[in-house]
Amino acid sequence: MNARNSAYNFQNVTNGTEAELLRLQEQALMGWDKEYRTLKQFGLEDGMKVLEVGAGPGFVTGQLLDHLPHSEITALDIDDALLEEAKHRLRHIPESRIKFTHASAYETGLPDHYYDFVVARLIFLHLHNPLQAAAEIRRVLKPGGKLVIIDIDDGVFGAIEPEIEVIPSIIKKLVQQQASRGGNRNIGRSLPRLLSSSGYTDIDMDAIIQHSDLHGLAGFKRQFDINRFTGFLNKGIITENEYDELKQSYENFDRSPDAHAMMLFFMACGTKPL
Numbered sequence: 001m002n003a004r005n006s007a008y009n010f011q012n013v014t015n016g017t018e019a020e021l022l023r024l025q026e027q028a029l030m031g032w033d034k035e036y037r038t039l040k041q042f043g044l045e046d047g048m049k050v051l052e053v054g055a056g057p058g059f060v061t062g063q064l065l066d067h068l069p070h071s072e073i074t075a076l077d078i079d080d081a082l083l084e085e086a087k088h089r090l091r092h093i094p095e096s097r098i099k100f101t102h103a104s105a106y107e108t109g110l111p112d113h114y115y116d117f118v119v120a121r122l123i124f125l126h127l128h129n130p131l132q133a134a135a136e137i138r139r140v141l142k143p144g145g146k147l148v149i150i151d152i153d154d155g156v157f158g159a160i161e162p163e164i165e166v167i168p169s170i171i172k173k174l175v176q177q178q179a180s181r182g183g184n185r186n187i188g189r190s191l192p193r194l195l196s197s198s199g200y201t202d203i204d205m206d207a208i209i210q211h212s213d214l215h216g217l218a219g220f221k222r223q224f225d226i227n228r229f230t231g232f233l234n235k236g237i238i239t240e241n242e243y244d245e246l247k248q249s250y251e252n253f254d255r256s257p258d259a260h261a262m263m264l265f266f267m268a269c270g271t272k273p274l
């Protein structure tokens with residue numbers, strides 16, 4: 001199985017797979033305390049059977065295992081290489097606590113009515129058929145079980161100081177490019193209706209802010225690392241002018257002693273009806 005049903009392709013990242021792993025790690029860990037706080041508010045408890053859909057390299061999986069010592073966790077991903085990375089990272093965890101499933105979110109092969117809680121972090125923006133994935137997750141949830149989708153919306157991605165003026169026009173192009181590959185970088189705004197349309201009830205939603213004054217600048221710098229944008233330039237998605245402007249503004253941001261930034265993540269929760 002490969003990741004062809006997804007707009008995310010780990011093997012084709014232009015910043016290189018090692019830099020991409022570091023980016024995912026920082027992105028996962030920077031705001032974890034806040035995300036976990038909200039997961040608990042939505043009903044996550046130790047001892048629950050938890051499924052993480054699109055677990056990737058397992059950074060969030062590791063946090064779930066640490067925070068839920070009596071839970072059995074399943075980490076599912078469509079990408080073999082990322083799943084191997086997760087297995088290696090979590091090799092010290094006993095098999096009774098962690099299962100790895102190489103499958104698609106559309107067809108997990110997991111049993112009906114098995115999980116109490118499902119976390120899907122930064123995967124739905126890559127899916128061409130999010131309704132199908134949400135329905136498949138509903139199948140594997142117990143009645144009363146919950147799905148929490150954590151995702152972005154590029155309409156309100158965040159803010160950066162000193163400002164990088166070219167960002168809005170680049171983001172617009174990335175949104176279009178993601179849409180052409182079947183994904184949706186504006187999915188945040190649609191999460192409540194995505195959940196209700198796929199049969200979930202008691203919908204709730206919250207926002208998480210990652211701020212460099214709280215979490216450090218390193219993770220933010222990695223998001224705007226110019227190497228992430230070389231592929232977009234080579235494919236003609238962004239112009240040479242935009243690329244050069246981004247490069248210069250990024251260098252300015254990188255050097256500025258006053259640089260700060262914030263990014264927004266959205267968490268939407270739905271319950272499988274009894």
Ligand SMILES: C[S@@+](CC[C@H](N)C(=O)[O-])C[C@H]1O[C@@H](n2cnc3c(N)ncnc32)[C@H](O)[C@@H]1O
Pocket residue numbers: 003005006007008024025028053054055056057059060076077078079082103104105106120121122123126127
């Ligand atoms: C940006 S990464 C996020 C990884 C992790 N959830 C995190 O927050 O760090 C997106 C992940 O979703 C996975 N993915 C994309 N489409 C998928 C699908 N159809 N089924 C299962 N996993 C998928 C990718 O392979 C990748 O590991």
